[in-house]
Amino acid sequence: MPYRFDGFELDADRVELRRHGLIVPVEPQVFALLLLLVENRDRMVSKEEIIGTVWGGRAVSDSALSSRIKSARRALGDDGPERRFIRTLHGQGFRFVADVTAAEPRALPPAGPSPEAPPPPVSARPSIAILPFRLVAASELHPALGEAVAHDLIVALSRLRWLFVIARGSSFRFRSGHPDACRAGRLLNASYCLCGIVETMAGSVVITAELIDTRSEEVLWADRCTGPIEAIHALRARIAASVIAALEIQIPLHEAALASVASPHCLSAWSAYHLGLRHLHRFTRQDNAVATGLFARALALDPYFVRAHAGLSSTHFQSAFLRYSGDAAGDARAARAHAERSLDLDPLDPVANFTMGRAFWLTGEVDRSYPWLERATALSPSFAQGFYARAWADAITERDRTGIENVEMAMALSPLDPLHYAMLATRALTCLIQGSTGPAAAWAERAAQSPGAHVMISLIAVIAQTLDGNRDRAAIWTADVRRRGGSSQAHFFASFPFRDGPLRRRMAKALGDNGIA
Template structure:
């Protein structure tokens, strides 16, 4: 849908603001603010509603609101003196006083490139449809609306994807939805549909994620729960669905971007192509990811995620000692700062700042930033894992293990799953359960894509567990990949707090000759 006023267009499906057809770079909060006002031109939007809708009901000062409104006015060609588009109603709130025209954004009608299968204008977008209830008893039939409504609410907290409000998406109640028709009506690239049924005192929830341009199903899953316990675990079902979307949609975005000419790639496409290289933990792929994120920043300087991606690659350079660690640390910090400046509610930006503190060896601050990332997005699996890892390094074995278990349950196919396995084992080592710890870390070290520091950890774990043959085997593999690796280098990457766990690990590495 397009909201048009004067020479301004707000493309709700693409998440883009344009003047005379040219995209305007604005921070996500400013885009949300303009959208809120422009979609309610006939009424006053109070300050309380503004805070709830734009800042997720978090505390925000009056001066910060004034600054955001000032930026919104600047973006649409207005100012505080004229107030020809955004008018202040003193002491109460704000109104959009421009004449707003509403029209559908049908792919191919406006600025979409020829052959562009999904309308690569801005963020990915999704419609979550009401689920179909088959044979569900009356008591549970409302879940067909309640679950997708909760999914919409959870997705709306993600900063990288636009989700259609239920008032629009819930108009599509066909038992077999037509993705192409939904694409035409709502302008979205993805649609999530579901089916609920009851059998043998068990409730089943089936979900499918489809691309609207190709009608191709890219992910499906079946959940089940005893009828008596459905209300207790519905939050878990919602969390697992949303986490799956965070993995599957970026994969689909990258696949679509790869077939487009480089000249047609926008910032979001560059960002998703960068993600393809981000988790491979080698020097070449890390450089490729950094190059993609830099292109994304060049094309859209206000894209917070691209700056966070740069921080991630810089962290990885310092963590894996690819080059000058000090330069990498400085870039990791400056890019994380910029990402937070652009969007302080992005969980990925907060996560990257937590990793910066990790590099600095300040576990207390690192844990605080990871906690903030989870406050913003409770289902952020990598945030849970990273906080658990830092808690483990701080000597909090049991608490870290519980949080790490949650991360693995939320995202069993996560690109950092091997690291989650290693951390689970390390929490056992932290408590002196060496045999159990070695089992988990052994699985991690054998996983595809794992790096040499995990293999080094596996050698130490088996050494502590008394498995000398396996300890030697992992030690030999590490030396084949990094013959110069030392105990000191391991602890520069993993800054354990002083204590019994660090002392044990230090002695184990030294015992293996590192």
């Protein structure tokens, strides 16, 4: 809808600023800033809200914000001492103060969109085509090996639910010769293409896989597996697991990167969701709030978006776990409600089952989480975070043997996972259950030093180092806890509800010995 004020027209549909009918050139971020201020002209818009909308919540300097405000004022001829349009409320934010009328949108000309206007957002979820892998020096015993590997991947990737996988009948039309993966992907209307090579020689086989963005022709990820020819079936399973775990990270990261440079008003539901995931995994109060807004935006665009409900369940889980809001019980109820809604929409989505199981942790009902977590990994056998969650539950309930197997599976499947630090910390807890304080201290140290590790991981390091007799290291991590706002035993044992017994008492004493009451 166009907004008119003092000879200007701000047209959200065409993404244009016009003055007396003539286009005023403005950068996309400046346009987004103007639109945000005009749409909220009845109130002040805070700096945090501007950053959350215009920059997607990314960390930006005050000078970057000031630069965009200055550019917006210059476009409106409002850069003199008298502020007729954008007023600064020092230390708080900005407000649009001119009189504005909302006009009926003009009919678009039949000739199509202006080349300067951004394309309309794509509402569909990310799509991928898996081409038959090309055979090199193929064995007569395995003439269809390349097609078999691709078929394995199509079946496995179809379980992910969030990724649209082109059917075998279409992608296998490119089985002959040396097809151009990017051209094939574009012909199949797939934003990503997975292709590879199978090479057999001297009794061994090498399988190489590449993930390509068909729009930019960029290789986003590649990997290879090697093994004896007689173990080909195990090798096929291994490459499938490796590909799935990698794509669970690589595609969302790439989609978030693309969304972060797009105009906020052009975000599709899936773009907003992937950008929200990036903020969610930073584990800070501010990023969690930005993620909540982005997931909510995705739901506003698509009310039946399963993963957006799962995302909101995760933001409320994080808020309850780390006590962001001061209403842990309310956050726990919201985490459960959004998990239930995601399951209502798609009971076969592994992430929906994962969030449902994890919601029980917030109420100390860890045993009730098992059926949901086991279902999540059954639906997607390469779902690393599902195996990590099972390992965490095993550790809290002191089922050490299974916990070790599950956490090692999680780390093997996804060594670059955003929750890798939590996997390391869970491995430390399994060692504490066994009484192996030395390995526990080593695992906890690695966990606390990992990117993204929150304050609860530092508390685990305090406990493990103390129980292993490393007072100096325990003191360092205690100082880290205090630097980050501190915590308490009540908070720790609410988040990690170990049963009352010798281990819990030793952990409580370790915290107490370091002044954490």
